[in-house]
Amino acid sequence: MQPLGVSAYLLRSALAVVALACLAVSSGRAAAPAPAGAAQAAAGAAQPAVVIPRFSDPNARIEGPNLPAGRVVRWATGDDYAPFHYIDADGQPAGFAVDLARAVCSELKIACTLQAWRWDALLDTIDKRQADVILAMVRPSPELRSRFAMSARVHQTPARFVARRDKAPAEATPEALAGRAVAVVTGSAHEAFLKAFFPKAQLKTFEKADAARAAVRDGEAELAFGDAVALAFWLNGTSSNGCCRFVGGPYVDARYFGEGVGVLLKPGDEKLRQAIDYALQRLDESGAYAEIYLKHFPIGIW
Structure with missing residues (x-):
C-alpha cells in the first residue's frame, strides 16, 4: 500500500469523520449501510457498508494480565504512514496504531510511553532496548517471525x-x-x-x-x-x-496479501504478549476497538 501523505489524509478524512456517529457498527461480518459521506453525497453516491473486522475469537478465554507491578511499557510506531501512524499538525504521534496502543495500556491499567520512529530505524528499537513493543503496519514475513514474537492480529x-x-x-x-x-x-x-x-x-x-x-x-x-x-x-x-x-x-x-499485523515483541516476553492479547480481546468485546477503527477507517473496506 502507498501511504497517504499526512496533509492529504487529514483533508480527505475531515468530512468523513463527521459521519462517525451515524455509522452502524457491526459485531461480526455484516453491517447496515452507512449514510453517505459529504464528498460522495455531493456526487450522488452512497457510502459502502462499513464492516468492523473481528480478529479475536469470542469463545477464547485468555488469562488476565500478570505483569510486574510498576512496569512501564515502551511502544514504538512509525511516523509517516497515515492513517495508521503519522505525526499530526501539532507534532504528536497520531493514527490507528497510536490510539490502539493507548487503549491497550488503558485496559491493562499500566503506564506506557510511545515514540514515533523513522521506518528505517523502527525495527531495531527492540534489539537496541529503545522499545518493548512495536505496533506498525509491518507485513509479517518468515524473517520477521524469527526475529520477533507477535500478538494477536490487530489489522488486515x-x-x-x-x-x-x-x-x-x-x-x-x-x-x-x-x-x-x-x-x-x-x-x-x-x-x-x-x-x-x-x-x-x-x-x-x-x-x-x-x-x-x-x-x-x-x-x-x-x-x-x-x-x-x-x-x-x-x-x-x-x-x-x-x-x-x-x-x-x-x-x-x-x-x-499477508496474514495481517500484530504487536511485535521480544521473543520470550510471554507475560507481556499474553497481557496484550487479553487487552485486545477485551477491547473487541467492549466495542472500543470498533470505535478506534471507525475513527480512522470511516469508509467501508470489507
Whole structure:
C-alpha cells in the first residue's frame, strides 16, 4: 500500500469523520449501510457498508494480565504512514496504531510511553532496548517471525476492485472480468493475484497506484485492483470525481496479501504478549476497538 501523505489524509478524512456517529457498527461480518459521506453525497453516491473486522475469537478465554507491578511499557510506531501512524499538525504521534496502543495500556491499567520512529530505524528499537513493543503496519514475513514474537492480529488490509460506475460488472468473477481492462501496479502482489485467478482479464500495469486509479477515472481502464484502504480514501476524495465504486471482494489470500499485523515483541516476553492479547480481546468485546477503527477507517473496506 502507498501511504497517504499526512496533509492529504487529514483533508480527505475531515468530512468523513463527521459521519462517525451515524455509522452502524457491526459485531461480526455484516453491517447496515452507512449514510453517505459529504464528498460522495455531493456526487450522488452512497457510502459502502462499513464492516468492523473481528480478529479475536469470542469463545477464547485468555488469562488476565500478570505483569510486574510498576512496569512501564515502551511502544514504538512509525511516523509517516497515515492513517495508521503519522505525526499530526501539532507534532504528536497520531493514527490507528497510536490510539490502539493507548487503549491497550488503558485496559491493562499500566503506564506506557510511545515514540514515533523513522521506518528505517523502527525495527531495531527492540534489539537496541529503545522499545518493548512495536505496533506498525509491518507485513509479517518468515524473517520477521524469527526475529520477533507477535500478538494477536490487530489489522488486515484486503484487496478490492473498483470499477467505473458506468461500466461496473454485476460481480467480480473471472468470467465477468474476462476481456475487461484492469489497472494494477506492475510487479505487485495484486498483479500476481490477478494473473493467477483472473487470467482472462486484460491487465494494464502502472508504476504507481495513483496512476492505476487515474486510469479508471479517465476511462483508460474499466477497473482497478489494489489496496482497499487506499482505494476507499480515493473513492471518498475529490481526485476520483465520484467516478467509481467497489465491486466484488474483499480478497484476503495470505499468500499474496499477508496474514495481517500484530504487536511485535521480544521473543520470550510471554507475560507481556499474553497481557496484550487479553487487552485486545477485551477491547473487541467492549466495542472500543470498533470505535478506534471507525475513527480512522470511516469508509467501508470489507
